Amino acid sequence: MSLAFATIKQLREKLAKKEISSPELLSYFTKRFEKFDGKLGSALEIFDQKSVLANTENNSTKEISGIPGLIKDNICQKNRIASCSSKMLESYVSTYDATIIKKLKTDGALLMGRANCDEFAMGSSTEYSAYKKAYNPWDITRVPGGSGGGSAAAVAAGLAPWALGSETGGSVRLPAAFCGIVGSKPTYGLVSRYGLIAYASSLDQIGINTRTVYDNALVLSSIAGNDKQDSSTLNVGKTDYTKNLTGKLKEGLTIGIIDNALNAEGMDPEVKKLVQDAIAKLESLGAKIKLVKMPSMDYSAATYFIISRAEAASNLARFDGVRYGLRNTQAKTLNEMYCQTRKDGFGAEVKARILIGNYVLSAGHASEYYVNAQKVQILMRKELNDLFADVDLLICPTQAAPAFKIGAFDCDKLQMDLQDYFTAFVNLTGVPAISIPCGFTKEKLPVGFQIIGPHLSEELIFQTAYAYEQSTEWHKMHPAGYED
Amino acid sequence: MAKITREEVLKLAALSKIDILDTEIESILKQLQDVLSYAQRVREIAGGLPGEASIVAKAMPDMKSEAWDVKIASNKNVNVFREDVIQRTDCKEILDQAPESQDNFFVVPKIIENK
Secondary structure, X not given: OOOOOOOHHHHHXXXXXXXXXXXXXXXXXHHHHHHHHHHHOXXXXXXXXXHHHHOOOOOOOOOOOOOEEEEEOOEOOOOOEOOOOOHHHOOOEOOOOOHHHHHHHHOOOEEEEEEOOOHHHOOOXXXXXXXXXXXXXXXXXXOOOOOOHHHHXXXXXXXXXEEEEEEOOOOOHHHHHHHOOEEEXXXXXXXXXXXXXXXXXXXXXXEEEEOOHHHHHHHHHHHEOOOOOOOXXXXXXXXXXXXXXXXXXXXXXEEEEEHHHHOOOOOOHHHHHHHHHHHHHHHHOOOEEEEEOOHHHHHHHHHHHHHHHHHHHHHHHHOOOOOOOOOOOOOOEHHHHHHHHHHHHXXXXXXXXXXXXXXXXXXXXXXXXXXXXXXXHHHHHHHHHHHHHHOOEEEEEOOOOOOOEOXXXXXXXXXXXXXXXXXXXXXXXXXXXXEEEEEEOOOOOEEEEEEEOOOOOXXXXXXXXXHHHHOOOHHHOOOOOOOO | OOOOOHHHHHHHHHXXXXXXXXXXXXXXXXXXXXXXXXXXXXXXXXXXXXXXXXHHHHHOOOOOXXXXXXXXXXXXXXXXXXXXXXXXXXXXXHHOOOOOEEOOEEOOOEOOOOO
């Protein structure tokens, strides 16, 4: 068995049997980054191995102990740069650990580096990183998705067994689908955001990329739970999300298929067919399938544009050249310094989102945009609540089409934004979801689909996803050219 | 929707404290126009057409009723309090991140220009 594509679970067994040590494992994956990441662009920095080993506790009772992983560059790790892939924070060094980083270190995880992403997590392709683009390991001429394309590309190419990302509109699930791996977005409030650099706080949530459902549940078990430092966290105690993974579906499980999503305009027929095959597979495993409609979903991208940009305009006001980050030193007055610093530090997409945010919040336009968006958001929550009265879980595509070519939407930013079409309603309603692989197109590009549940239904989602995964071979497929 | 003008873009940029180059205005204007035109569809569903109740209003006739109190986990999470205790931090660590500092303060360029 190749170590590169071994799961966390398999690596832990090797560590327990002393077939390999954790410093050796770290050295092995560090070398893989050196060998392959020049063309993949998934990491902004791989830390020196000594400091990684010194920064974690020895805790062999935890499965994640001694297993290297990559952290998205908008999550604070003490004494490490946290740049959000932006020039604004190029030399910003975090003075503290995010709560989830602290938890991972306590559990003995090896935090080996910073993953590339779209600047301030704004984008769907990782082309908006201020440092370098990331590429899709299945086809290097295509994007890995975004904003967490670095996290997903690294895991898919076997450079790291797991990676953390963050989700505001689909930034973990979309890259997972584009790269043929698993990506989860937990319930809003399940995972602490203390130390996650904010984009749109009412939507932001930490997410996880792995190659298997088991590994994903395992990482969530390490980072989930109430945190006094983040008052939006829910009162949930330590939970082992792997314990329900029996390989069987829940007795009498009913799954609703969001029909208007599957038949949405512009849906790629190959992608649609693969999602239908996944539904048929779940039915053959014993799930009762029901066709349902969620009419407000067709308005979710628009609602998401408004709410996320509005909150971004407010959150990103803190980058003013005073307390940290970049400052333009030519400016003569304070106001000039603000305006020049933000001109120099932000990329085009971030600037556009701030401007849109201030537009939809401005006196003349707030009632037309922001207030209406909030109403639609409430309608969405009601529709989902009504649906979950009838079904246990919902299924929806993650993507309308396979990963697109680098530069495909350079001249059509709206099409780039619409990549969140099937994912954003999950963030707007705060429910948990997972995207798992369901096959490949004729061009050998991976496709994923989402399983979505009511608030705090992670255990049922993982159980269902695991049963599906174990009845397929998709999670065993890896991109060519990344063997040792 | 009304077309966004160059003047509006410049006003927004000033509000957002971001200097914009003349050469950037056209592309920003197009992006704003595209996103906002698309986003306007929320009005169709939330605002309704003249003389007609909107989809939102039909689904939830009384916005103040229980129907709006959608039972989601994070809605239960209101008014989370904590003790108001001072936690000491090392100021030096924080000030080390500042582009310019002096003693225990952040230093900024002058606020009012001399005429």
